[in-house]
């Protein structure tokens with residue numbers, strides 16, 4: 001849409017349009033990418049401006065003291081906009097404030113926050129600041145109305161240009177979907193078609209991506225097939241050592257390569273394990289070249305035996321490093337190609353059949369239209385079908401994706417694969433894995449392969465599990481479930497949508513007697529669905545009461561673990577009663593959905609529109625209902641002994657209640673699927689031992705039968721790492737004094753080092769409390785604080801910290817591991833509290849119950865392992881230097897403190913007053929740098 005347009009932005013005293021006031025209006029009129037007029041008006045509010053708003057916008061109470069009230073300011077805006085369409089980023093917010101004052105209600109409004117995710121499906125963020133950066137516009141001062149209005153105008157124009165270059169059939173399909181679903185973006189799509197000379201949306205048009213081969217490329221049929229040797233041929237230990245030894249060809253391709261004895265020991269021990277079919281746990285300290293240490297014997301085994309070796313990791317970062325860096329380097333060691341493939345779970349791939357079928361009928365809701373439009377734009381940019389390349393926002397988009405993903409249920413299998421001309425992305429990924437020597441997967445997929453009825457990994461007998469210290473948690477997460485009211489209602493709405501679509505389809509394609517009969521069948525279902533929605537609301541209301549009765553308050557939100565006391569409470573009995581009623585309805589509904597599917601099959605000879613997609617959708621919906629029914633039945637009536645159950649209240653929305661499950665023990669599962677089944681599994685990590693013993697991890701993972709090997713880091717920690725323990729810190733229980741000293745320590749340290757500091761917290765609440773105090777103080781010295789409390793992703797925060805000249809990074813759980821910032825960008829690591837798990841964490845609490853001496857046998861070793869992980873973030877290369885500050889006095893004062901100290905490598909340790917920290921750190925880094 002072009003012509004005269006107005007972009008606007010409002011600054012307000014808060015987020016509630018019913019009570020908060022507008023304090024600034026900014027608007028720009030623009031034509032094309034040229035701004036022709038501007039308006040900036042400060043407004044005097046009827047309520048005080050909160051200090052957080054002043055901090056964010058720079059608008060202080062004195063700035064608006066003499067400004068016009070809203071009644072005088074708004075007419076200036078309405079005169080400025082006239083009848084032009086207006087655009088805002090998150091127009092719902094600005095619109096709600098304007099609607100309250102009945103301003104600009106008749107103008108067409110465009111939301112760039114709605115448009116951007118469709119036209120930029122691969123962008124990682126859609127905030128105004130991110131979009132301006134992405135589209136090359138420098139925002140002068142974010143959170144001031146005029147600047148944000150200018151930025152919005154620019155972003156809109158870039159989005160409009162992007163829309164215009166899309167293939168016309170795609171714009172037509174988006175317009176047709178918008179028209180049928182009353183999607184508010186219809187005028188934009190119509191305007192874009194107009195630019196292409198299309199003045200009306202035809203009812204019939206040639207669709208882009210109508211055939212599977214239009215969507216995805218055919219498979220690479222050239223790649224060789226593996227022919228597994230009939231018997232295992234042992235690999236030569238000597239060859240492994242030569243490949244990584246003094247004259248390794250790696251020296252030609254890897255600058256700075258040198259023989260590392262620890263790496264040689266690791267690689268040859270893995271060769272022994274593969275040859276002699278035993279399991280091995282390898283703790284490989286930082287700097288020994290762990291990945292090459294296992295890739296070389298794994299590749300040699302796979303090539304020699306034409307076998308597949310699976311490499312399982314926990315993080316995408318490591319998968320990328322293996323595929324893009326380490327495995328290409330391996331090629332220099334072998335005469336034959338080392339073929340590697342990445343395989344993800346089915347839900348990560350788009351199913352072309354489901355997408356094609358869904359597009360045969362027009363979407364019933366604007367949400368569905370939005371998602372299909374986004375997928376179509378994405379397919380013009382990427383032909384992988386891999387979910388990691390599209391940004392799915394929120395549970396609605398994720399739910400819609402699940403309808404188009406290659407999930408097992410209703411997958412057409414071999415017949416469909418050939419009907420889809422073998423372009424199905426999941427099938428292609430599986431084929432690549434079948435022919436690969438090294439198959440890279442993650443821990444979650446490893447587990448779902450083991451627990452699924454049909455294994456989707458190629459058969460394998462040797463596996464390397466890297467990032468092995470995270471295996472228990474990764475499996476716990478993979479096998480955990482969560483159900484909330486919205487999720488259950490979404491299943492009910494989906495069933496209603498499908499029944500409604502079937503009713504319409506039968507009306508136009510089936511004999512009248514069937515259509516009529518189905519209409520009355522549908523009527524009963526709609527009535528049942530109404531009752532079910534009411535029962536669902538009541539069930540979650542009952543759960544809130546259970547929570548109120550039994551809640552253990554953690555640092556931020558209440559949790560009720562369903563132990564025997566909670567299960568025998570009166571609140572729980574009420575919830576069970578409600579569930580009993582809802583279960584009856586769910587059983588009937590799932591049965592009726594199956595009946596509807598059977599009717600569709602019976603009527604297959606009739607020309608019923610969208611019959612195939614309806615059939616698949618109805619079957620899938622019935623399966624979803626039955627799966628929710630099974631989860632809820634276990635939750636309320638038939639708990640499994642190896643499962644933990646709990647109810648949570650939302651961290652930010654107290655009305656939000658969710659029901660959770662997680663496995664109690666994963667060791668037995670690993671025993672069944674890995675230790676008892678595979679010839680050789682090697683589990684490795686930089687931290688597996690607690691105080692020189694593998695016993696804890698072996699016990700947690702059921703890996704008592706595995707051999708062990710410890711390979712020490714080649715780094716000289718005594719020269720590179722100073723562990724500073726403030727001698728005058730109070731214990732964390734002395735809350736106020738402790739907190740003041742934490743804040744003071746971080747501020748003084750970061751100021752002395754010009755940032756370059758990462759702080760690892762054990763809770764969000766503590767992080768937020770600290771961030772609020774230190775952020776403005778450090779800003780005075782030009783030091784930026786990156787912290788998780790602003791909702792930014794881990795990747796964004798790390799990137800900001802790495803690239804800023806002076807920065808401090810505050811992180812919680814996920815930052816204790818896998819952060820790799822070599823060099824001086826990270827010179828100090830602060831650990832405010834020892835990383836004990838919160839006692840009210842339901843998984844931790846349930847697992848603790850299992851031990852008589854849970855502190856010494858479970859909580860302490862678990863915390864020591866985390867502590868070692870955190871410590872490992874500091875020294876990443878031979879030349880790194882830095883300081884670790886442990887601010888938890890318990891490391892000095894408690895007997896168990898020794899376990900943490902003994903877990904550290906041999907570094908320099910200093911215990912001195914906190915006041916000396918900054919000076920000591922500067923001197924240490926200067927001294928060791930010389």
Ligand code: SF4
Pocket residue numbers: 350351352353354405406407410411412413414416417420424425426427
């Ligand atoms: S084989 Fe399965 S995943 Fe692939 S296109 Fe067919 S239904 Fe979809």
